[in-house]
Amino acid sequence: MNYGILAWKNLARRPVRTALTVVGVGMATAVAVSLGGFNLGFRAAISRSIEQLGFQVMIMAKGCPYEAATLMLKGGTGLLYLPESAHEQIRTDPDIEAITPVFLGVAEKPAGGPEENTGPSAFTLIAGIERESYAKMKPWLQFKSGPGFDGGRWFSPDAAAEAVMGFEAAEYEQRKVGDLFYITVVPHGKTEPEFHAFRIVGVLERTGTQDDGTVFVPLHTAQRIFGREGQLTIVGVTLRQFNAIRMREFEGRWMSIPEVQVVSLEQVKGALVSLVGTAQTMVAAVAVIAILVAMIGVLNAILMSVYERTAEFGILKAIGAERRQIFYLVCLETLILCFAGALAGSGVAAGGAGLTDATLRRLLNLGLTQPMVLITPRLLAAAIGGAIALGLLAALWPAARAAALRPVEAIRNQE
Amino acid sequence: MPTTPLISGYGLQRHYRRGIETVRALDGVDLEIRAGESLAVIGPSGSGKTTLLNVLAGLDAPTGGQLTIGGQRVDGLSEQQLTTVRRGFFGFVFQNFHLIPTLTVAENIVLPLLFLRRPVVRHEVEQVLEAVGLSHRAHHYPRELSGGQMQRVAVGRALIVRPRVLVADEPTGNLDTVTADAIVSLFLTLVNREGLALLLSTHNLELASRCDRIIRLKDGQIVPPVSPPQSLR
Ligand SMILES: Nc1ncnc2c1ncn2[C@@H]1O[C@H](COP(=O)(O)OP(=O)(O)OP(=O)(O)O)[C@@H](O)[C@H]1O
Ligand SMILES: [Mg+2]
Numbered sequence: 145m146n147y148g149i150l151a152w153k154n155l156a157r158r159p160v161r162t163a164l165t166v167v168g169v170g171m172a173t174a175v176a177v178s179l180g181g182f183n184l185g186f187r188a189a190i191s192r193s194i195e196q197l198g199f200q201v202m203i204m205a206k207g208c209p210y211e212a213a214t215l216m217l218k219g220g221t222g223l224l225y226l227p228e229s230a231h232e233q234i235r236t237d238p239d240i241e242a243i244t245p246v247f248l249g250v251a252e253k254p255a256g257g258p259e260e261n262t263g264p265s266a267f268t269l270i271a272g273i274e275r276e277s278y279a280k281m282k283p284w285l286q287f288k289s290g291p292g293f294d295g296g297r298w299f300s301p302d303a304a305a306e307a308v309m310g311f312e313a314a315e316y317e318q319r320k321v322g323d324l325f326y327i328t329v330v331p332h333g334k335t336e337p338e339f340h341a342f343r344i345v346g347v348l349e350r351t352g353t354q355d356d357g358t359v360f361v362p363l364h365t366a367q368r369i370f371g372r373e374g375q376l377t378i379v380g381v382t383l384r385q386f387n388a389i390r391m392r393e394f395e396g397r398w399m400s401i402p403e404v405q406v407v408s409l410e411q412v413k414g415a416l417v418s419l420v421g422t423a424q425t426m427v428a429a430v431a432v433i434a435i436l437v438a439m440i441g442v443l444n445a446i447l448m449s450v451y452e453r454t455a456e457f458g459i460l461k462a463i464g465a466e467r468r469q470i471f472y473l474v475c476l477e478t479l480i481l482c483f484a485g486a487l488a489g490s491g492v493a494a495g496g497a498g499l500t501d502a503t504l505r506r507l508l509n510l511g512l513t514q515p516m517v518l519i520t521p522r523l524l525a526a527a528i529g530g531a532i533a534l535g536l537l538a539a540l541w542p543a544a545r546a547a548a549l550r551p552v553e554a555i556r557n558q559e
Numbered sequence: 560m561p562t563t564p565l566i567s568g569y570g571l572q573r574h575y576r577r578g579i580e581t582v583r584a585l586d587g588v589d590l591e592i593r594a595g596e597s598l599a600v601i602g603p604s605g606s607g608k609t610t611l612l613n614v615l616a617g618l619d620a621p622t623g624g625q626l627t628i629g630g631q632r633v634d635g636l637s638e639q640q641l642t643t644v645r646r647g648f649f650g651f652v653f654q655n656f657h658l659i660p661t662l663t664v665a666e667n668i669v670l671p672l673l674f675l676r677r678p679v680v681r682h683e684v685e686q687v688l689e690a691v692g693l694s695h696r697a698h699h700y701p702r703e704l705s706g707g708q709m710q711r712v713a714v715g716r717a718l719i720v721r722p723r724v725l726v727a728d729e730p731t732g733n734l735d736t737v738t739a740d741a742i743v744s745l746f747l748t749l750v751n752r753e754g755l756a757l758l759l760s761t762h763n764l765e766l767a768s769r770c771d772r773i774i775r776l777k778d779g780q781i782v783p784p785v786s787p788p789q790s791l792r
Contacts, residue, residue, distance in 0.1 A: 145669045145679060153661040459657040462618055463716065464646040464674040467639065550638060552619045555653065556609075 151476040154449065162481065165445040169485025169531055170492065172438035175431045177493035177519060177527045178500045183424065185501075185518030190416050192514045194409045196353040198281040199244075199380035201394065202407045203234060223248055225375040230404050234379060239394055241382045244281045247272035247363055248377040249370040251327035252337065268313065268327060271358045272366020275299065281380055286349045292320035296346030299362055307342035308360040311350040316357075319344050325359065331371030340369055352514065423507070435534065438485070443538040446478055450546045457546050458554025467547040474543035475536055482535030486528040493527075494519050564591040565629060565723050565756050566615050572623030573610050573779075584610040585621070586779035594723065597750050597757035599767035602776035608760040609728050611776065615758060616726045617645040629723065647675055650717025652727040656709040658701040658716075664688075665697040668715040675720060684719070691715040691745065707738035714745060724756045725749065731766060743769055 155162045205224035231245045249270045275298040279285060287296030288311065299306035309319055319325055323344045328337040342361060350356055367373050383390055395406045450457070457470055465473075493500075501517045573585035584607045592598055592615070600608045613619035617628055620641065626634045633644055658667050668687055669679045688694045691711040701709055710730060717725055725746065731739030743759075743766050750757045759770060767773050775782045 145666055145673050147673070149666075150662075150670075150673070157661050455657060456659060459651075459653075459659075460670075460674065461642065462645075462651050463671040464642070464720065466642055466674065469674050552613050555657070 147473055147476050151473060151480055154453075155477055155480060158449065161445055161448070165441050165481050166485040166488065168438040168441035169482050169535065170489035172431070172434040173486045173489025173527050173531050174493040174496075175434045176530070177490055177523060178497070178517065179424070179427050179431045180523045180527065181493065181497060181517040181519040182427070182500070182504060184520065184523060185514075186420055186504075186516045187417065188518055189514035189516050190413055193353065194413055196282075196284075196351065197380065197409065198382070200383055200386045200409055201381040201391070202409065202412075203230060203379035203381065203398070203404055204377070204407060205403055206405045223250075223377050225372060225377060226379075226403050228374045228376055230398075230401050231376060231379050233401065234381070234398055237394065237397060239383050239385070239390060241384045242277065242281050243382075244277035244380045245274055245363060245376045246278070246378050246380060247366045247370070247372070247375070249329070249366060249372075251329045251340075251359075251369075253327060269354075269358045270327070270366055270370075271360050272363040273360055274363050275301065278360075281382065282351075282355070284351065285355070288314075288347045288349050292322075293347050294321070296321050296348075299345055299360075301362060303362065304365050304368075305340075305342050306345045306362070308346040308348060309344055310348050310356040310358045310360070312356040313359055314344070314347040319347070321345065321347060327359075329369050331369065333371055338369065438531075439534055439538045442478060442481060442535050443542065445481070446474060446539050446542040447545075449477070450474060450542045453546075454549060454554045457549045458551040461549065461551040462555070470549075471543045471547040474546050475539055478535050478539035478543070479532060482532045483528065485535075486531035489531070490524045490527055494524065562593050563630065564593050564627075566627065567591040568615060568621070568624060568626045570624035571611075571614055571621050571626060573607075573614055573619065574622045583779045585614060587624070588776075588779070588781055590615070590774070590781075592724065592756045592758060594756055595750060595754045596772070597747060597759065597770040599770040599773045600758070600760040600776060601762070601764065601767050601773060602782075604762075606776040607779040608776055610779070612726055612728050612758055612760055616649045616651070616724070617641045618651075647720045648723050650714075650720060650722035650725045652710065652713045652717050652725065652730045654729040654732040656701070656706075656713050656733075658709055658712055660701050663698050663700055664693055664704070664712050664715075667701070667712050668719050671716060671720050677720075687715045687718050690718065690749070705738075706734050707741065710734060710738075710742055711745070714742070714749075718749070721753075722755065724758060726758045728760050729762065730759070731761060731763065739763065739766060 203226065205226040207224050228245065231243070234240070235243050249272070251268050251270045253266050253268060279298065287293070289296070296308075298308060307325060309317070309325070314320070317325065321344055325342045325344055326339065327342075328339050330337045342359075348355065364373075367375060381394075383394060391408050391410075395408075398404065398406050457465075460470060460473075497515075497517045497519050501515050504516050568588060568590045571585055571588040571590070572583070575582040575584055586607075588611060590611075600611060602608055610619065614621045614626065615628075617633055618641075620636070620638070621634055624634065625632065628644055629648055631644060633641060636644065659670065662670065665684060665688070669684055672679055685694065688697055691714050693708065693711055693715065696704065696708060701712065704712065710733075713730075714725075727746065730746075731742055734742065746757050746759065747769060749755055757770065759767070761767050773784075775784070
């Protein structure tokens with residue numbers, strides 16, 4: 145005979161009530177774990193996505209930094225351009241470790257071609273890059289190998305009609321090394337679309353970033369076909385020493401160029417975090433409500449069970465139970481309820497993380513490629529610990545009531 | 560040569576305040592109980608039998624008088640202190656059995672040991688089961704037992720702590736006469752064999768008369784025994 149058996153057998157006495165309470169605790173835990181997982185995962189995802197851009201600082205045309213963020217992560221439309229001369233100026237900065245100019249443009253895929261594509265993605269993101277500095281900025285970029293992909297390489301600087309495809313772009317368009325790829329572009333200031341063909345000279349390995357969906361062409365080719373010679377979309381920069389002070393100094397030196405803004409990716413990160421912050425606050429409110437409801441459920445279940453057993457507690461005290469032993473017994477029952485619920489809820493949350501991730505992705509399309517829900521053992525431990533702590537908090541009052549029962553009255557009132 | 564009493568009370572009072580009115584549930588009772596002695600408390604309903612038993616057993620604190628349990632003065636002690644005095648000294652049996660329905664016969668019987676932090680000794684449990692005649696029912700649940708068997712479980716639960724005093728408040732109130740008789744026989748056997756003291760309240764004069772002593776309560780006081788008039792003998 146021990147307290148565990150006593151507590152367990154009592155919970156088993158009211159299976160429906162016990163089950164409902166456990167479900168309540170479980171649901172609250174699942175919500176809390178999912179929210180916590182989102183909180184962890186989404187920050188990590190933003191950090192990773194931004195790290196994988198390879199830049200610490202972006203030079204871009206003046207505009208909204210939110211736009212800048214989504215532009216970089218999703219390849220947005222409505223692009224703003226800055227003059228190439230800014231790049232020439234900034235590259236002389238002594239603190240710069242690496243710098244790369246990027247021109248982004250959105251091209252249409254020609255209709256009526258042999259592999260006609262009229263889906264929602266009849267558009268392709270074209271990145272005009274300078275291959276050496278770009279590859280230096282992103283040392284992880286590698287060419288895919290295997291049948292049809294062997295011999296992948298960057299375009300030669302002066303080859304106007306060579307292109308490198310990102311992993312997904314190539315997969316989607318079913319292109320291999322040596323194939324041709326067609327686009328049509330309406331150059332800036334003109335109305336008639338122009339047709340272009342590129343020879344694919346390399347396909348990149350998957351990176352998990354936006355590069356996967358991009359088609360890379362030489363910088364000057366891109367500028368020319370989009371009719372924007374001498375213009376850039378962004379200039380990516382890494383500094384020799386990246387910290388807030390260096391960043392501010394760097395910004396101070398180049399703020400003077402009128403058309404240009406200097407955006408630290410830390411800033412962008414902050415902007416994205418606060419963008420999602422609102423949504424998180426709402427979900428957190430739901431979680432708080434779920435937790436409160438579960439706590440009230442626990443309180444109610446334990447209180448009812450204490451009321452029902454008034455005489456029983458009177459007897460236990462008559463046969464020798466001390467206050468604290470009764471208190472302990474009631475708390476133990478609560479603990480079992482909450483532990484079972486928290487365990488089940490954590491299991492559901494961990495098992496359903498993929499689903500939560502997919503749902504969040506549909507709600508908040510930020511173009512993050514990493515999982516937005518990250519459920520760690522520490523998070524689960526915290527959730528289970530929290531459920532038990534809050535459950536015990538809810539049980540304090542009923543347990544104290546049961547412990548304070550006077551045996552004579554408890555027995556008499558129930559006779 | 561009389562031994563020192565296990566319990567002695569002098570001028571015991573238990574008053575309840577009900578608004579301006581005071582209910583004198585116990586109103587100046589003197590009483591001693593010694594080991595190996597059986598005492599029956601009789602009296603009409605509301606005369607204070609339950610109150611007396613509860614006060615003598617340290618379940619309820621007297622509002623006046625002196626009370627000594629096991630050589631220790633207990634009047635004026637807090638409920639918590641009373642618990643300490645009570646534990647292991649008394650075994651309780653109630654009219655409504657008050658078994659824990661989710662526990663088996665054996666589990667009900669050993670339950671007090673849990674609270675007294677004493678180990679469960681297998682052969683002791685078997686002895687108790689044997690003594691109350693329930694060896695073959697050890698793993699049954701209370702709902703599977705008859706009233707008399709349930710009361711035997713309650714007796715077993717009282718005995719497991721090896722108490723000095725067995726307190727039974729109308730233990731036969733819910734039992735038929737034959738079963739009631741058997742339960743009282745069990746009590747008296749235990750008193751004789753184990754040297755326990757028995758405090759028994761009952762409405763049944765016949766059962767009471769099997770005890771060593773009878774006290775009759777009326778309005779919270781002991782009524783002196785009245786010899787029946789000669790003419791009725
Ligand atoms: N908590 C209480 N508050 C007020 N009065 C009480 C309380 N408990 C008992 N009494 C009163 O004390 C008196 C004695 O009650 P007690 O239960 O001791 O009688 P009893 O002899 O056991 O009766 P019964 O044979 O019906 O069990 C009764 O008048 C009762 O109403
Ligand atoms: Mg009574």
